[in-house]
Amino acid sequence: MEIPEIVGAGLIVIGxxxxxxxxxxxxxEAIARxxxxxxxxxxxxxxxxxLIEGIGFAALFAK
Amino acid sequence: xxxxxxTFWALLGLMFVTSxxxxxxxxxEVHKEAAHHEEVxxxxxxxxxxxxxxxxxxxxxxxxxETIDHHLADSYDFHITDGIGFPLPVILFDxxxxxxxxxxxxxxxxxxxxxxxxxxxxxxxGKIYKALSTDIHTAxxxxxxxHVTNEKPLDFSITKNVFMILVMAIFMxxxxxxxAKSYKTSLKPQKAGKFLExxxxxxxxxxxxxxxxxxxxxxxxxxLLTVFFFIWFLNLAGMTPLxxxxxxxxxxxxxxxxxxxxxxxxxxKKDYWMHIFWMPGVPVVLKPVMAxxxxxxxxxxxxxxxxxxxxxxxxxxxVLMSIIGLIxxxxxxxISPAFFGLTLVLSLLELLVAALQAYIFTMLAALYxxxxxxxxxxx
Numbered sequence: 001m002e003i004p005e006i007v008g009a010g011l012i013v014i015g016x017x018x019x020x021x022x023x024x025x026x027x028x029e030a031i032a033r034x035x036x037x038x039x040x041x042x043x044x045x046x047x048x049x050x051l052i053e054g055i056g057f058a059a060l061f062a063k
Numbered sequence: 064x065x066x067x068x069x070t071f072w073a074l075l076g077l078m079f080v081t082s083x084x085x086x087x088x089x090x091x092e093v094h095k096e097a098a099h100h101e102e103v104x105x106x107x108x109x110x111x112x113x114x115x116x117x118x119x120x121x122x123x124x125x126x127x128x129e130t131i132d133h134h135l136a137d138s139y140d141f142h143i144t145d146g147i148g149f150p151l152p153v154i155l156f157d158x159x160x161x162x163x164x165x166x167x168x169x170x171x172x173x174x175x176x177x178x179x180x181x182x183x184x185x186x187x188x189g190k191i192y193k194a195l196s197t198d199i200h201t202a203x204x205x206x207x208x209x210h211v212t213n214e215k216p217l218d219f220s221i222t223k224n225v226f227m228i229l230v231m232a233i234f235m236x237x238x239x240x241x242x243a244k245s246y247k248t249s250l251k252p253q254k255a256g257k258f259l260e261x262x263x264x265x266x267x268x269x270x271x272x273x274x275x276x277x278x279x280x281x282x283x284x285x286x287l288l289t290v291f292f293f294i295w296f297l298n299l300a301g302m303t304p305l306x307x308x309x310x311x312x313x314x315x316x317x318x319x320x321x322x323x324x325x326x327x328x329x330x331x332k333k334d335y336w337m338h339i340f341w342m343p344g345v346p347v348v349l350k351p352v353m354a355x356x357x358x359x360x361x362x363x364x365x366x367x368x369x370x371x372x373x374x375x376x377x378x379x380x381x382v383l384m385s386i387i388g389l390i391x392x393x394x395x396x397x398i399s400p401a402f403f404g405l406t407l408v409l410s411l412l413e414l415l416v417a418a419l420q421a422y423i424f425t426m427l428a429a430l431y432x433x434x435x436x437x438x439x440x441x442x
Contacts, residue, residue: 047430054367055372
């Protein structure tokens with residue numbers, strides 16, 4: 001049985017989603033622990049999320 | 064702080080790279096297979112029959128698909144809505160420079176004859192080809208794989224995207240040079256400066272200084288500010304109903320990433336190159352391997368900059384327009400208002416994404432500049 005390409009793209013998007021979710025969750029926990037470091041945590045979170053997002057987009061173009 | 068001439072020249076360079084890149088842009092984002100539906104999106108009467116036709120469901124989907132494709136693609140005229148719009152100049156370099164109005168194509172219905180040469184605007188990919196004859200029906204030769212075999216002239220046209228870049232460049236030049244001038248009389252921000260000063264300060268204090276460092280950041284401020292406001296304003300322009308999709312065009316994000324790449328490499332210091340080719344603190348056996356990885360990373364960085372901005376804006380536009388399209392697909396009083404609400408919420412989200420993508424592009428550019436000028440003391 002042949003698996004359509006879109007399934008692979010879906011798997012990648014699931015992975016990217018989980019990754020970004022984890023980053024967001026961890027950032028939120030970190031902010032709760034250290035509210036004074038919010039700005040720094042947010043910046044690091046956005047950069048990491050942006051890098052993972054790139055992989056997610058690769059899935060869209062891999063079709 | 065805002066060195067207006069630096070901004071101006073950066074924009075001028077931007078315009079040059081982008082305009083040639085846009086014109087030479089190949090078939091990235093437009094789906095060509097629906098070429099034969101092309102008339103549907105343009106023609107109002109077709110539109111009406113599509114709404115009330117027998118197989119209205121498939122027709123409406125084709126209309127929506129066409130509308131989205133048309134919106135995402137670059138074009139030779141500025142089309143706002145039915146009957147409202149204006150043609151833009153076509154500049155071809157083919158046996159000498161040829162400049163004429165895109166209205167000569169009559170939206171692709173006629174062959175344009177200029178100084179003895181014939182050109183045709185092919186509906187399928189929206190590009191200009193050399194016509195084989197003066198008759199529109201035989202002017203284009205398409206092979207079995209739906210590829211046009213006609214010769215292509217070198218195309219430097221002011222397309223819709225280039226036009227928007229020029230408009231935005233002029234707007235930004237007058238806006239920021241006006242603000243800069245107002246600081247000569249008083250340090251209190253005036254007019255637009257009241258709104259933009261905190262953003263400029265934010266770019267300096269939160270993006271440039273932490274990533275590049277106190278010592279070198281000033282050199283890069285003009286580029287970072289230009290790129291930040293250029294991307295942000297164009298993203299916002301994409302949210303207006305004018306049908307602008309400049310930052311969702313890979314040629315434009317390519318030239319933005321290319322400039323970031325060039326600036327990074329040019330400002331690379333000794334330490335930067337040593338960290339690429341001969342990584343300190345790593346066993347000698349590993350050093351060549353690290354050099355290869357670092358060398359790949361050199362090109363992956365601007366590549367990811369390009370893809371991120373392009374894909375984010377393109378995906379945003381597609382999702383938003385698809386959900387607007389769903390209103391018409393369902394066409395029921397019960398369901399359609401829900402999609403209207405969803406469109407509203409997603410538009411607000413897109414406003415956030417517009418600023419966020421500008422921020423991330425500037426942030427990562429600053430990060431790369433920072434790595435290029437960084438000086439290590441520990442070895």
